[in-house]
Amino acid sequence: MAQQEEVFKKIISHSKEYGFVFPSSEIYDGLSAVYDYGQNGVELKNNLKKYWWDSMVLLHENVVGIDSAIFMHPTIWKASGHVDAFNDPLIDNKDSKKRYRADVLIEDYLAKLDDKIDKEVQKAAKRFGDTFDEKMYRETNPRVLENQQKRDEIHTRFAKALNDNNLEELRQVIIDCEIACPISGTRNWTEVRQFNLMFSTEMGATSEGAMKVYLRPESAQGIFVNFLNVQKTGRMKVPFGIAQIGKAFRNEIVARQFIFRMREFEQMEMQFFVVPGEELEWFEHWKKLRMEWHQALGFGAEKYRFHDHDKLAHYANAATDIEFDMPFGFKEVEGIHSRTDFDLSQHEKFSGKKLQYFDPELNKSYTPYVVETSIGVDRMFLSILAGSYCEETLESGETRVVMKFPAELAPVKLAILPLVRKDGLPEKARQIMDDLKFSFSCQYDEKDSIGKRYRRHDAIGTPFCATIDHQTLEDNTVTVRYRDSMEQERVAIDSLQRIISEKTDMKNLLKKLSV
Numbered sequence: 001m002a003q004q005e006e007v008f009k010k011i012i013s014h015s016k017e018y019g020f021v022f023p024s025s026e027i028y029d030g031l032s033a034v035y036d037y038g039q040n041g042v043e044l045k046n047n048l049k050k051y052w053w054d055s056m057v058l059l060h061e062n063v064v065g066i067d068s069a070i071f072m073h074p075t076i077w078k079a080s081g082h083v084d085a086f087n088d089p090l091i092d093n094k095d096s097k098k099r100y101r102a103d104v105l106i107e108d109y110l111a112k113l114d115d116k117i118d119k120e121v122q123k124a125a126k127r128f129g130d131t132f133d134e135k136m137y138r139e140t141n142p143r144v145l146e147n148q149q150k151r152d153e154i155h156t157r158f159a160k161a162l163n164d165n166n167l168e169e170l171r172q173v174i175i176d177c178e179i180a181c182p183i184s185g186t187r188n189w190t191e192v193r194q195f196n197l198m199f200s201t202e203m204g205a206t207s208e209g210a211m212k213v214y215l216r217p218e219s220a221q222g223i224f225v226n227f228l229n230v231q232k233t234g235r236m237k238v239p240f241g242i243a244q245i246g247k248a249f250r251n252e253i254v255a256r257q258f259i260f261r262m263r264e265f266e267q268m269e270m271q272f273f274v275v276p277g278e279e280l281e282w283f284e285h286w287k288k289l290r291m292e293w294h295q296a297l298g299f300g301a302e303k304y305r306f307h308d309h310d311k312l313a314h315y316a317n318a319a320t321d322i323e324f325d326m327p328f329g330f331k332e333v334e335g336i337h338s339r340t341d342f343d344l345s346q347h348e349k350f351s352g353k354k355l356q357y358f359d360p361e362l363n364k365s366y367t368p369y370v371v372e373t374s375i376g377v378d379r380m381f382l383s384i385l386a387g388s389y390c391e392e393t394l395e396s397g398e399t400r401v402v403m404k405f406p407a408e409l410a411p412v413k414l415a416i417l418p419l420v421r422k423d424g425l426p427e428k429a430r431q432i433m434d435d436l437k438f439s440f441s442c443q444y445d446e447k448d449s450i451g452k453r454y455r456r457h458d459a460i461g462t463p464f465c466a467t468i469d470h471q472t473l474e475d476n477t478v479t480v481r482y483r484d485s486m487e488q489e490r491v492a493i494d495s496l497q498r499i500i501s502e503k504t505d506m507k508n509l510l511k512k513l514s515v
């Protein structure tokens with residue numbers, strides 16, 4: 001774990017050093033849990049959003065996109081339940097004065113117990129070698145059994161306390177588990193209180209006439225309130241989906257882990273409207289599709305897992321998360337929820353406008369049920385950084401840091417490098433650049449030795465470098481160097497556009513997906 005923490009720190013500083021992510025307002029000492037994307041970060045993020053958008057809107061004839069406003073009528077948040085119930089249970093340590101999410105303290109404690117059990121099993125696996133029977137060991141070893149029982153008991157109490165919204169019991173679990181504040185080391189805890197996460201501001205010219213409005217805490221409500229607009233103008237037939245990418249804001253109290261938990265972040269959400277009664281089938285369908293989407297990136301199936309919710313929101317009849325193996329453990333990057341007809345019915349009730357669909361095949365009107373897929377762009381971005389970050393020792397003894405991004409997502413696809421800054425090589429390289437820049441993102445770089453330039457492009461994850469040398473002037477060929485294998489190949493300039501386009505085209509990822 002300590003090693004993983006070290007890697008995480010390196011990823012954060014690498015992100016800054018190479019123009020992926022900067023702390024917001026840095027010259028004013030930063031703004032907690034707010035980040036800016038740099039020149040390479042924004043390209044990677046745009047490619048990631050395109051991958052999601054195309055997988056939804058291009059590949060599914062019955063999914064269309066919208067872009068709704070961040071400000072919405074405040075009653076929307078009353079209807080959706082956010083004004084009354086979008087809360088986190090918070091607890092303060094009286095000695096350090098630090099504030100924590102009570103549920104996160106308990107989740108971390110459970111994760112430590114899981115870790116302890118896994119370590120015990122791994123140790124035994126090493127000791128017994130090929131003859132090791134993991135299942136039997138887990139079922140019979142007294143230490144493993146004891147920890148497992150403890151974990152299960154705590155977990156059951158925790159899930160029930162969350163479900164019952166029982167804040168006293170949440171506190172009691174913290175006390176019984178002897179969870180201490182990481183800063184003060186004491187167990188001197190306050191009561192647990194609920195804290196609303198929405199940011200608000202005022203809209204209007206005068207303070208008397210101003211209306212309190214919220215910065216949306218999720219983009220989904222913009223889809224619900226446009227459900228009929230899209231259905232009617234697009235002549236959409238249920239089942240159909242509406243996709244949206246946009247900013248969301250939450251006043252996260254325990255903001256930590258870099259861009260994992262931010263106060264301003266971006267979501268990619270898709271609401272899929274279905275015939276009531278068919279929602280659980282569609283839920284399974286989207287679960288499968290969404291996992292495929294993640295796995296198509298090639299980081300390895302073992303990096304992802306589903307985590308079914310212990311606490312189902314009162315309006316949901318199924319919910320799961322897709323988790324990624326981050327350097328700080330498996331964490332949610334995407335939520336898939338079967339939200340019944342809760343949101344549409346609430347908006348009908350609060351707006352007084354009918355939000356029903358007339359189904360020509362069933363010859364009746366109904367409020368559709370909704371299956372939602374909701375993924376955080378920034379968390380997904382972090383999973384890509386973590387999955388791609390690689391330190392390698394070369395044969396020469398040198399080390400290199402290489403970001404092994406899927407080529408389709410890489411910020412720069414091709415680096416164009418004249419071997420030396422003379423003899424007409426820069427001019428030739430410029431000609432190639434001017435020709436190729438219409439097809440994909442290229443970067444011209446002539447400064448420093450060729451080795452240093454390769455390292456620089458490894459560090460930003462450029463999958464291909466083309467080196468222009470004296471032979472290029474004679475036979476119009478260049479050396480293409482592959483980022484991951486570092487192999488080199490001589491190719492004709494005429495074929496560069498085709499080769500690099502083929503290897504970096506978003507189509508490659510999209511074709512791996514079923515629809």
Ligand code: GAP
Pocket residue numbers: 217218219220250252259260261262263265266267269332333334335372374375376377378379380
């Ligand atoms: N409309 C449903 C919804 O918003 P959610 O589980 O609260 O569900 C969906 O959020 C996704 O948004 C999460 O899986 C996560 O990737 C991302 N997300 C939520 N809060 C975030 C935060 N504070 N910082 C970064 N990403 C966040």
